[in-house]
Amino acid sequence: MTGVELARIGKSKVIRRRGMPLRKGRISVSAPYMVVVDYLKHELKRGRWLPGSQLPSESELVRRFGFSRMTINRAVRELQSTGLVERVRGSGTFAAQLHRVSSTLTIRDLHEEITSRGHTHRAEVHLAQEEGLPRTLSEHFGLAAGTLVFHTVIVHHEDGEPLQLEDRYVNPACAPDYLAVDFTRTTPTHYLLEVAPVWEAEYSIESGLPTTREAKLLKIKPVEPCLIVTRRTANSSAPITYVRLVHPGSRYQIEGRFKP
Amino acid sequence: MTGVELARIGKSKVIRRRGMPLRKGRISVSAPYMVVVDYLKHELKRGRWLPGSQLPSESELVRRFGFSRMTINRAVRELQSTGLVERVRGSGTFAAQLHRVSSTLTIRDLHEEITSRGHTHRAEVHLAQEEGLPRTLSEHFGLAAGTLVFHTVIVHHEDGEPLQLEDRYVNPACAPDYLAVDFTRTTPTHYLLEVAPVWEAEYSIESGLPTTREAKLLKIKPVEPCLIVTRRTANSSAPITYVRLVHPGSRYQIEGRFKP
């Protein structure tokens, strides 16, 4: 972008201040701070400022664009929060190393996921009962061994094929009516997100073999590698649920993408 | 927090405007917008506004805290960007369902990861050559089959135990000197992040079996489940690298945690 073009962008501010609408004809004009965001992103993308090198200062951008400093500041702060630049007070703004691939791991309702692919979802309930928390899970779940908890084992099918075994423990204090839910119609994930807002979560993703029972329920050979996700959620004072999700490796993978 | 306490917070603004420093004695006083952020976070955490319900409006918060509307707006916008609230123009601000567990999947240098655990890292280079891109990878990598690319196969050990097999293809246009690097001293990840800034990335995480050759190099049985990560990075105009990372399931897992 040349200095002339920048000057033209600067002028659009004046127009707005005189009360012109944000739309001229069919062309939508972005908010001034977005103009700056787009400009900086575009130049970063082109490699104009290599990682570690310094970007124009706020006052420099104020001069170039003709916007107020608060507007410039907001734009650059936006890039900072997405990790594209780093700012050092007293020193300057620098292009960041894009090490971090910030992705979003969603606690997504499997029912939604399957139906959004246009497939049918069916849930088989193999266990739904109250029981004492096994000693082995006490630490992971964050409740004392022997505490009465709800335990469900459900196999989710996509178009008739087992896709996920969901072995879940639920803290009755957070969802007292959990066992009354018809899990062939409502998934535990969906129900729990409704009744027990999540404040924090921990998860682990690993590859391993199913237990004998899991293999049988998933209708796979005991030697088939599985993608196993375990997850614990909690609100600010108590654990909500601990779940082990076992997926046949041949049928499930986690995908992600990052683009600033 | 009671109305009285809020009123007191409001007064602190007046003090600042008269030129008092941000620190009184040893007590550090947060910036006003952070006061509002902390207050709203704290109340959300306590469950004061359940998911979907409406938070106080900006003007209401202006009255309560005595800060200017821009300051209140910045605070609430901050919560919005972290996904804690949703805002609808003309309607209001609402507590969000915390479905999204926003986690950060880092492209991390394995050497760093291992040494930060206090362990020793050793890399064995099994292949480093130029070759034509296999047809099967053409689509994944984003280059035509047969294009000359660099290909390296490296096994990374943690305290002498094979932890990761790194099978990597590199676009020579982005890193022409790639093959000159001594990979027993510098990991490909480290080198590439230096010379070829990443603009976008895609990854997939799955569970599967190693190939016969991979199993041999990792010194595991061919039936041991592995956590397999494939990743493609690119800058704005060309793909940089495509890598398949194979980890023995028994020795590696991906962990994450989310807390607003």
Next chain:
DNA sequence: CAGTGGTCTAGACCACTGA
């Protein structure tokens, strides 16, 4: 129509950096 959030401005004071 009153209420909501989205955004901009011009000016201000400040802490921190590095020559």
Next chain:
DNA sequence: CAGTGGTCTAGACCACTGA
């Protein structure tokens, strides 16, 4: 000391919502 980013303010105009 000049330059940098961090932050706040008081007022403004606007688009959109929903009674």
